Amino acid sequence: MSKVPLTPEGIKDLETNLYALTDAALLAQAQDVYLDFIGWIDSNIELDIDQLKWLSDINDSDPVFISYVSSKTSIAMRNRLPLNLELPPVVPAGSFAAKKQGKWIMEKDAITPVKWDGAGRIIASGQITVELGYNT
Secondary structure: OOOEEOOHHHHHHHHHHHHOOOHHHHHHHHHHHHHOHHHHHHHHEEOOHHHHHHHHHHHHHOHHHHHHHHHHHHHHHHOOOOEEEEOOOOOOOOOOHHHOOOEEEEEOOOEEEEEEOOOOOEEEEEOEEEEEEEOO
């Protein structure tokens, strides 16, 4: 798969590409997300150096959050649930937010594990939406 832009449309293209995979290939991708979220994101989504560093800094300061998002993303992928991205409006150059201060990331929607199927798979419903924003 080729990298997609970090846009809502790009994430929908990624979802389409992922969900066109066989179950075995999709399971491998979901496992990669779970084991190396940042590496998988870097391999599949176009990020600049600052964006990748920001994501790595989150992992360095709060690895539990990255673990949480990677687990939920993996479960969403395994169940072919919708993947969504919400972005803030364009930030004016020279503003506080444009100086890369006060960025935030939030996982918004519920993924509900319905059952464990006994064959090593969590059956779930819902969707995952990640929202990125700036404190202004």
